[in-house]
Amino acid sequence: MTPDFCPCQSGRTYDDCCGPLLAGARTATTAEELMRSRYTAFARGDADHLLRTWAPATRPEPLDLDDGLAWRRLQVLETTAGGPGDEEGWVRFIAHYRSGTDRGTLSEHSHFVRLRGSWYYLDGEIG
Template identity: 55%
Template sequence: MPMNHTRPCPCGLGASYGDCCGAIHRGEKTAATAEKLMRSRYSAFAVHDAAYLLRSWHPATRPESIDFDPELRWTRLEILGTTDGTPFHSEGTVEFRAHYTVGGHAGDQHENSRFTRVDGQWVYVDAVE
C-alpha cells in the first residue's frame, strides 16, 4: 500500500514518512539503533513493504516471503523498553506493543525483539522467549 511521503510516519516519531522510515526503506539512510530498526520495520508492516522487511531480517531466521492481511491496519506503536542496541553495541532488544485493527476489532501484538548487526547493519533476529 503506497504511503504519501509527506504524511506522518507510522512509527510515531513525528517526522514525515519520507524523512523518517521511508528514507530507511528506500536505502537512503540506515537505522542507527535497534529501536530505530524496530520502528522502521513496524512502518514497513504498516505500508506493506515486504522487500524491506526481508532485507532487515537476519538471514538465519528470515522467512521465504511475507504475506500481508489486507484487512489488518497497524494503528500505533509503543516502545516499552530497550536493552543495549545503541550505535555502540552489536546486539540489543526492543520490547514493544504494536496496536492494530482487523475486521473492526482492535488488538495488539506484544513482543520483546532481539536484534544484532550483520555487516554493520542492524537486523531483526527473533522474539525473546
C-alpha cells in the same frame, strides 16, 4: 498541506524518519530505529524492507503479509543496548492493529543483531 507523519509515531514526518530506510537510502543506526522502520513497513505493506532487514538465519521465505490488518499505533516500552556501538539490542513494544471491526495488540520483545555493520531483526518473544 499537512505533513505526512511517520506511522512509527516518532513525531517526525515519514520523509525525515522511516522513509529513507524503507527506500534503502540509508540503514538504521540503532536497533530501535530499525524496529520502528519495520513497524512502518508492516503498516505500509512493504515486505521488501521487512525481508531486507531480517537476519538471514531466521528470515522466512516467502513473507506473507495479512492485508486485512491495519496497524494503527506503536508504543515503544523499553530499549536495551542496540546503540551505535553495540552488536545486539532488544526492543520491547506494543503494536495496535485493527482487523475489520476487531481491535487488538501485538506485544513483542524483539532481538536485533548487527551484521557487517548493519542492524537486522533476529527474532522476538511474543507477550
